[in-house]
Amino acid sequence: MAKSPITSEMDIVSLTILVQGKKIHDSYQIISCEVHKEAYKVSTATIIFAFPYNPEEHNLFEISEGPDFVPGNEIAIKAGYNSQEEYIFKGIIVNQGISATSGSLPVLKVKCSDKAVKLTLGRFSRYYSAQKESDLLAGIINDSGLTAAVDATGFIHQQLVQYEAIDWDFIVTRAQANGMLVYFENDKLHVKKPVIDDSCGLVLTFGQDVYSFNGELDARFQMPGVTAHSWNVEDQKLQEAKSMEPVIHDQGNISGKKLADVPGLSAYEINTTGPVDQPELALWAQADLLRARLAALRGKVTFIGNALPQVNKIIDLGGFGNRFNGKALISSVRHLIQAGTWETTIGFGLDPEWYHETRNINAPQAGGLLPAIHGLQNGIVLKIDDDPQGEHRILVQVPVMGTSGEGIWARQALDYATSGKGHFFRPEVGDEVVLGFLNDDPRYAVILGSLYSSNHPPHYTSDQQNSIKAIITNSELKIEFNDKDKILTIETPAGNSFVLSDKDKSITVADQQKNKITMTSSGISMESCKNVVIKAPGNIDLMAGQNIVLKTSGGDVSLEGTNVEAKAKGSFSAQGNASAELKASGQTTVKGAVVIIN
Structure with missing residues (x-):
């Protein structure tokens, strides 16, 4: 049963810091300790120490120089009352710094992060195939040396690509696309659906145990539902998936669906030109609506320090009026211990903006090596031969860069290009071409195609049928x-x-x-306009199913060969209108059953 954070055993705030599993020296003077945990963010802790007041008896910077607060050391923070303590942070030291001003002793500031910080360094590219979202996210987490606690997902991605992305950014964006939270707790990185009724065990009541409250009921980001569209390659048309009203924790007396009447949108659509599968499309639509509903009620409550609140737990709010009373979803937890006091602040509700809208998750254009060039550019061909590097490039001028320079050597994209073979078509000098740039680097242009214009018209005029x-x-x-x-x-x-x-x-x-x-x-x-000559080193055969006619209107017909044979299966006739001659230099034979001469 949920209870107030105020108990009878709250006389003295106690704080214990352990480095590499050992409690730090009691002589270290802690000015303040602040812990911050939040969904979609790496948990942090900041501890400020005072250096010794008497530098004559102590090395002034002994705390800094010692082995305790070296970056990389494991650190744990426990807090409680009357030495009854619970862990409020576990992680590693990532930074230490000294701050000093004239007239005051310097202080040591030690910054810590949970171990998920290792997922925030370096950009990686990976291919994933035939995997569930939960399996591939758990794989990334486990491969980093962390322990994953990921809610199972059902959809299997046939192909998913991580391109030049920080692992943390990739995990968070994919988690959000599935309507899940990401947070570090109890030595595990959790990727979980928002809980509906999993209490942290506390109830906060205004006027009794609350120091401060800031809350808002916001209709600006509410929509009646979400329809997601993507391109269906098989059907060659857009496909859609519609969200369903999500079931969330019970807080306030005006639902997000009711608040959607304020902006009054009849429809809210999200679109991608990619061929996203229908199940993934439905998840996307559902996640978008869920995020909006969890952003309808947002705020922060500060109360007497307590270790029970955790991200993705429910905390009961009372005494704040019907608009805010009820079960609030904890999205952040902050502990501040200083001057013998301990305050805890919880945030409830989610930011209405997606993670990728508040953070630049993409790799720098042009690799950050130089200012990038954006979009496609038009170019004018200056030269198509004599590439100084022998890479078969084409020299082009980019008008927006000015006309006084030497131009850029650009590679040409073709539909088929392979060693010694391919599709070989080069533009003409003076042609207008369209240019893309590899990784948006202005040094690496690629000719994507040539452009017609009124100044360079095509040979044909298009008709409606595209004939x-x-x-x-x-x-x-x-x-x-x-x-x-x-x-x-x-x-x-x-x-x-x-x-x-x-x-x-x-x-x-x-x-x-x-x-x-x-x-x-x-x-x-x-x-033929003149002669017809047929030659063959072997035989020439003329065959017909019916007649073969050789005829000349004004010339002779000559047959010549080593032997000439004419043979008829029926009658054989040879006739000359003027004269006829049959002769041989040797024997001449005329045979027949009857031979008639004249």
């Missing part, structure tokens, strides 16, 4: 695709052509001398 596609070179060598008539044409500027036409059911080959071969349903037609 014509073509490749036309600078000398007007042309390959044309006519989708309307289903005609493929290959043509040179002099008129040599090859035409495949489904419309005419024909294939036509023609040259600039008007020689022509046409293949149609009627057969094959060959036209």
